[in-house]
Amino acid sequence: MEFDFTPVIDYFPTLLKGVGVTLLIGLAVALLSILGGQLVAVISLYTRKVVNWPLRFFIWLFMTTPLLLQLYFLYFGLGELILIPAIVVGILGLGFHYMAYNADIFMATIRSVSSGQYEASRSLGFGHLRTLLYIILPQAFYRALPQLSNNMIIMVKDIAVLSAIGIGELVYVSQYAISITFRPFEFYITIAVIYYLINLMMEAGQSWIERRAAYRR
Amino acid sequence: MIDITPLLVKAAWVTVDISARALFFGFFIAAALVVMRTARLPPLRWLARAYISVVRGTPYFVQLLLVFYGGPAIGLRLDPFTCGVVVGAFNIGAYMSEAMRGAIESVESGQNEASRSLGFGRLATLRYIILPQAAGLMIRSIGVLAIILVKNSSLVSIISVVELTYQAQRLIGSTYKPLEVFTLSALMYIVIIYAVMGMVEFLYRRATRYTFR
Numbered sequence: 001m002e003f004d005f006t007p008v009i010d011y012f013p014t015l016l017k018g019v020g021v022t023l024l025i026g027l028a029v030a031l032l033s034i035l036g037g038q039l040v041a042v043i044s045l046y047t048r049k050v051v052n053w054p055l056r057f058f059i060w061l062f063m064t065t066p067l068l069l070q071l072y073f074l075y076f077g078l079g080e081l082i083l084i085p086a087i088v089v090g091i092l093g094l095g096f097h098y099m100a101y102n103a104d105i106f107m108a109t110i111r112s113v114s115s116g117q118y119e120a121s122r123s124l125g126f127g128h129l130r131t132l133l134y135i136i137l138p139q140a141f142y143r144a145l146p147q148l149s150n151n152m153i154i155m156v157k158d159i160a161v162l163s164a165i166g167i168g169e170l171v172y173v174s175q176y177a178i179s180i181t182f183r184p185f186e187f188y189i190t191i192a193v194i195y196y197l198i199n200l201m202m203e204a205g206q207s208w209i210e211r212r213a214a215y216r217r
Numbered sequence: 218m219i220d221i222t223p224l225l226v227k228a229a230w231v232t233v234d235i236s237a238r239a240l241f242f243g244f245f246i247a248a249a250l251v252v253m254r255t256a257r258l259p260p261l262r263w264l265a266r267a268y269i270s271v272v273r274g275t276p277y278f279v280q281l282l283l284v285f286y287g288g289p290a291i292g293l294r295l296d297p298f299t300c301g302v303v304v305g306a307f308n309i310g311a312y313m314s315e316a317m318r319g320a321i322e323s324v325e326s327g328q329n330e331a332s333r334s335l336g337f338g339r340l341a342t343l344r345y346i347i348l349p350q351a352a353g354l355m356i357r358s359i360g361v362l363a364i365i366l367v368k369n370s371s372l373v374s375i376i377s378v379v380e381l382t383y384q385a386q387r388l389i390g391s392t393y394k395p396l397e398v399f400t401l402s403a404l405m406y407i408v409i410i411y412a413v414m415g416m417v418e419f420l421y422r423r424a425t426r427y428t429f430r
Contacts, residue, residue: 003290061403064403064406064407064410065368065403065406065407066367066368066369066370066371066372066382066406067368067371068371068372068374068382069371069381069382069385069399069402069403069406072382072385072386072389072399073395073399076386076389076390076395077389077395077396077399078395080393080395157275157276157277157278158276158278159276160276160278160279161276161278161372163278164375171278171279171282178286183290184282184283184286184287184290185283185286185287185288185290185291186287186290187287188279188282188283188286188287189283189287191279191283192271192275192279192280192283195274195275195276195279196271196274196275199273199274199275200274
């Protein structure tokens with residue numbers, strides 16, 4: 001059994017394009033899920049039950065069903081009603097999935113900011129909304145950072161799943177290359193290595209962010 | 218219209234089956250990794266650490282594709298179901314070994330020293346002093362991993378194991394009723410996950426009967 005990595009080298013520009021798409025999706029999903037997660041957390045903590053109950057239900061639904069099923073539903077299910085491009089479905093699906101997990105973290109860290117902070121701020125003349133924006137949320141955000149970056153590291157690995165609905169990220173482009181070269185082992189090993197390197201870089205980034213954020217907590 | 222419920226129930230059973238088997242074998246892989254990480258021989262420790270790092274650093278999805286489609290190139294031919302169990306077990310084993318190590322390390326080190334000074338051996342200390350105190354935390358964190366395992370089992374549909382997600386996708390394609398099929402299959406996942414949570418809670422209560430919590 002001999003291995004031949006020349007097809008991998010031939011298709012390396014294609015793979016790099018796939019890496020680019022993977023990273024861009026990762027960036028979009030990270031922004032969507034962190035900002036959205038914060039919004040969802042604030043709404044479900046500070047509004048009436050009529051407003052926040054449906055939201056909590058969606059968080060629960062996204063957390064108790066598998067990502068792939070959610071993607072299939074969004075792509076094949078909603079695709080019957082309105083035509084949405086796969087890339088948008090992918091970013092929204094992955095974004096909502098991790099929005100649920102991030103909202104869960106934000107809810108915990110917002111609660112963990114002591115109520116004295118809120119009272120002090122109100123007595124200094126800040127309104128309710130300003131107190132939230134300038135006093136509570138920044139503190140909650142820094143407390144959430146370690147778990148947030150953990151979630152984002154897990155999320156980047158889940159981008160591989162998006163190949164199932166035909167998004168041209170790393171796994172998808174290599175499946176295309178495999179269908180021409182018939183070298184699955186070489187290509188999948190290469191992808192695993194690329195993903196491992198991305199993961200190592202993200203872990204390094206995580207410890208850098210945590211060092212920077214430690215004194216702000 | 219064909220009746221979708223029996224087909225989905227059957228597929229849900231495959232999901233349970235594949236996850237349960239992966240969890241069972243994963244437990245032993247995790248235990249072996251924990252032992253290797255505390256071994257006296259440095260290469261064993263390095264091997265375990267490298268294995269855990271690589272498995273946790275690459276997507277489960279890519280691991281499945283590599284073993285199923287790339288495996289034959291190195292003489293590893295598995296049928297889809299077996300492949301799902303094997304990759305699932307080796308994947309969850311790496312995560313579980315970290316959970317076990319965390320639980321064991323959460324027990325105060327004075328417990329170990331006191332036990333050793335009272336004449337218990339290394340193994341007896343682990344069995345009678347450390348593990349009973351670590352069991353509660355260990356069961357909780359393995360429970361979280363079991364739920365992740367159930368949700369990850371949907372990815373096995375990509376190597377054509379007819380489990381819940383695969384069947385759901387097929388039924389959406391043939392019935393054009395995505396809402397019904399999705400609601401039913403999501404409901405089944407939720408039932409499975411709540412069953413796992415119930416079992417974890419039961420085991421947790423049993424394990425922490427005699428410890429102060």
